[in-house]
Amino acid sequence: MKVIYCGYRGTYGAYLMAALHTGLYKGDRLPNSQLIKGHFEMCRLYGEQYGNLIYVGVDEELREIYALGCKKFFSVIQKAQTNVNRIFGLDEELYHIDAGRVEGFLPRVIGFLLAHGVNARFCEKLFYYWFGHKYRCLAKAVDEEKQRLKEARQKNKER
Amino acid sequence: MRVLFYHCYGGAHTSITCASIHLNYLPHDRIPETYEFKAIPFYDKMDNKELGTPIYMGRDELGWDVYAVGMKDGKSVVIPAIKSYLNASGISQREVLFVSALVQLHPMTAIGGITSRKLGIPFIGRPMTIWGIRRNYPLLVDLVTRVKQTLAARNDYY
Numbered sequence: 670m671k672v673i674y675c676g677y678r679g680t681y682g683a684y685l686m687a688a689l690h691t692g693l694y695k696g697d698r699l700p701n702s703q704l705i706k707g708h709f710e711m712c713r714l715y716g717e718q719y720g721n722l723i724y725v726g727v728d729e730e731l732r733e734i735y736a737l738g739c740k741k742f743f744s745v746i747q748k749a750q751t752n753v754n755r756i757f758g759l760d761e762e763l764y765h766i767d768a769g770r771v772e773g774f775l776p777r778v779i780g781f782l783l784a785h786g787v788n789a790r791f792c793e794k795l796f797y798y799w800f801g802h803k804y805r806c807l808a809k810a811v812d813e814e815k816q817r818l819k820e821a822r823q824k825n826k827e828r
Numbered sequence: 829m830r831v832l833f834y835h836c837y838g839g840a841h842t843s844i845t846c847a848s849i850h851l852n853y854l855p856h857d858r859i860p861e862t863y864e865f866k867a868i869p870f871y872d873k874m875d876n877k878e879l880g881t882p883i884y885m886g887r888d889e890l891g892w893d894v895y896a897v898g899m900k901d902g903k904s905v906v907i908p909a910i911k912s913y914l915n916a917s918g919i920s921q922r923e924v925l926f927v928s929a930l931v932q933l934h935p936m937t938a939i940g941g942i943t944s945r946k947l948g949i950p951f952i953g954r955p956m957t958i959w960g961i962r963r964n965y966p967l968l969v970d971l972v973t974r975v976k977q978t979l980a981a982r983n984d985y986y
Binding site for chain 1: 831899917
């Protein structure tokens with residue numbers, strides 16, 4: 670099974686949720702500043718890459734976890750990938766999660782500022798604020814998604 | 829398996845027309861009559877909520893499965909997302925081809941498309957789309973001819 674976290678840009682909320690899902694970041698505490706800095710660097714360098722799946726890792730049930738930047742085309746991409754999966758007869762379950770709902774508007778602002786060459790230090794400060802402010806909320810959302818996946822799996826087993 | 833996607837904004841008019849020309853549902857040597865467009869399966873049928881869902885139109889003489897798909901104005905995001913997914917699943921890029929059917933789209937087709945699909949007034953919008961497509965029909969035939977030549981060349985190459 671492939672789980673794809675989709676956001677407007679793939680490196681902000683989508684990547685953060687994917688990292689929480691795989692256990693790269695722990696849900697109960699903020700990652701160390703080195704990791705947050707690294708995350709910001711990734712946003713600075715690759716934030717504008719839309720449509721490219723970013724492989725983050727596997728979770729405890731060996732599901733592949735990805736992050737994806739899909740601008741405002743979440744539902745179009747969801748349908749396209751699900752149907753392409755069927756067309757090519759890929760025996761792979763796909764599960765899309767819209768991270769855009771929970772990540773808030775700041776990633777849009779930070780991404781826009783970075784793309785337009787606004788002072789990176791200022792953007793970094795904004796990023797730290799957003800990261801600290803949204804971390805618990807995103808961790809909770811990931812837990813809920815994991816629970817949903819678990820329930821879906823159990824239902825499938827019962828069938 | 830080889831798959832060809834004709835894509836446009838709404839997946840209801842130009843992509844369906846191109847796919848139909850490709851599969852010889854519509855003629856290459858003349859401009860079809862209005863009733864011929866209306867007879868095409870899926871013409872002016874795509875629901876806005878279903879955008880992104882490829883519609884199977886048939887298999888051509890070279891063995892390519894032809895689909896029509898609507899991507900709104902997000903082809904620069906949706907196409908990489910599909911290719912990226914196929915790549916992650918171990919499918920070769922040679923097996924898929926995306927062709928934009930929005931070549932010199934007649935404004936009347938765009939207005940008709942919005943009227944029919946977005947505003948939900950097909951009895952006004954549909955004739956407008958057909959009128960616009962008929963005006964630009966030779967361009968669509970030319971596009972499909974070039975696509976077929978490319979596919980034939982690919983077949984020879986592989």
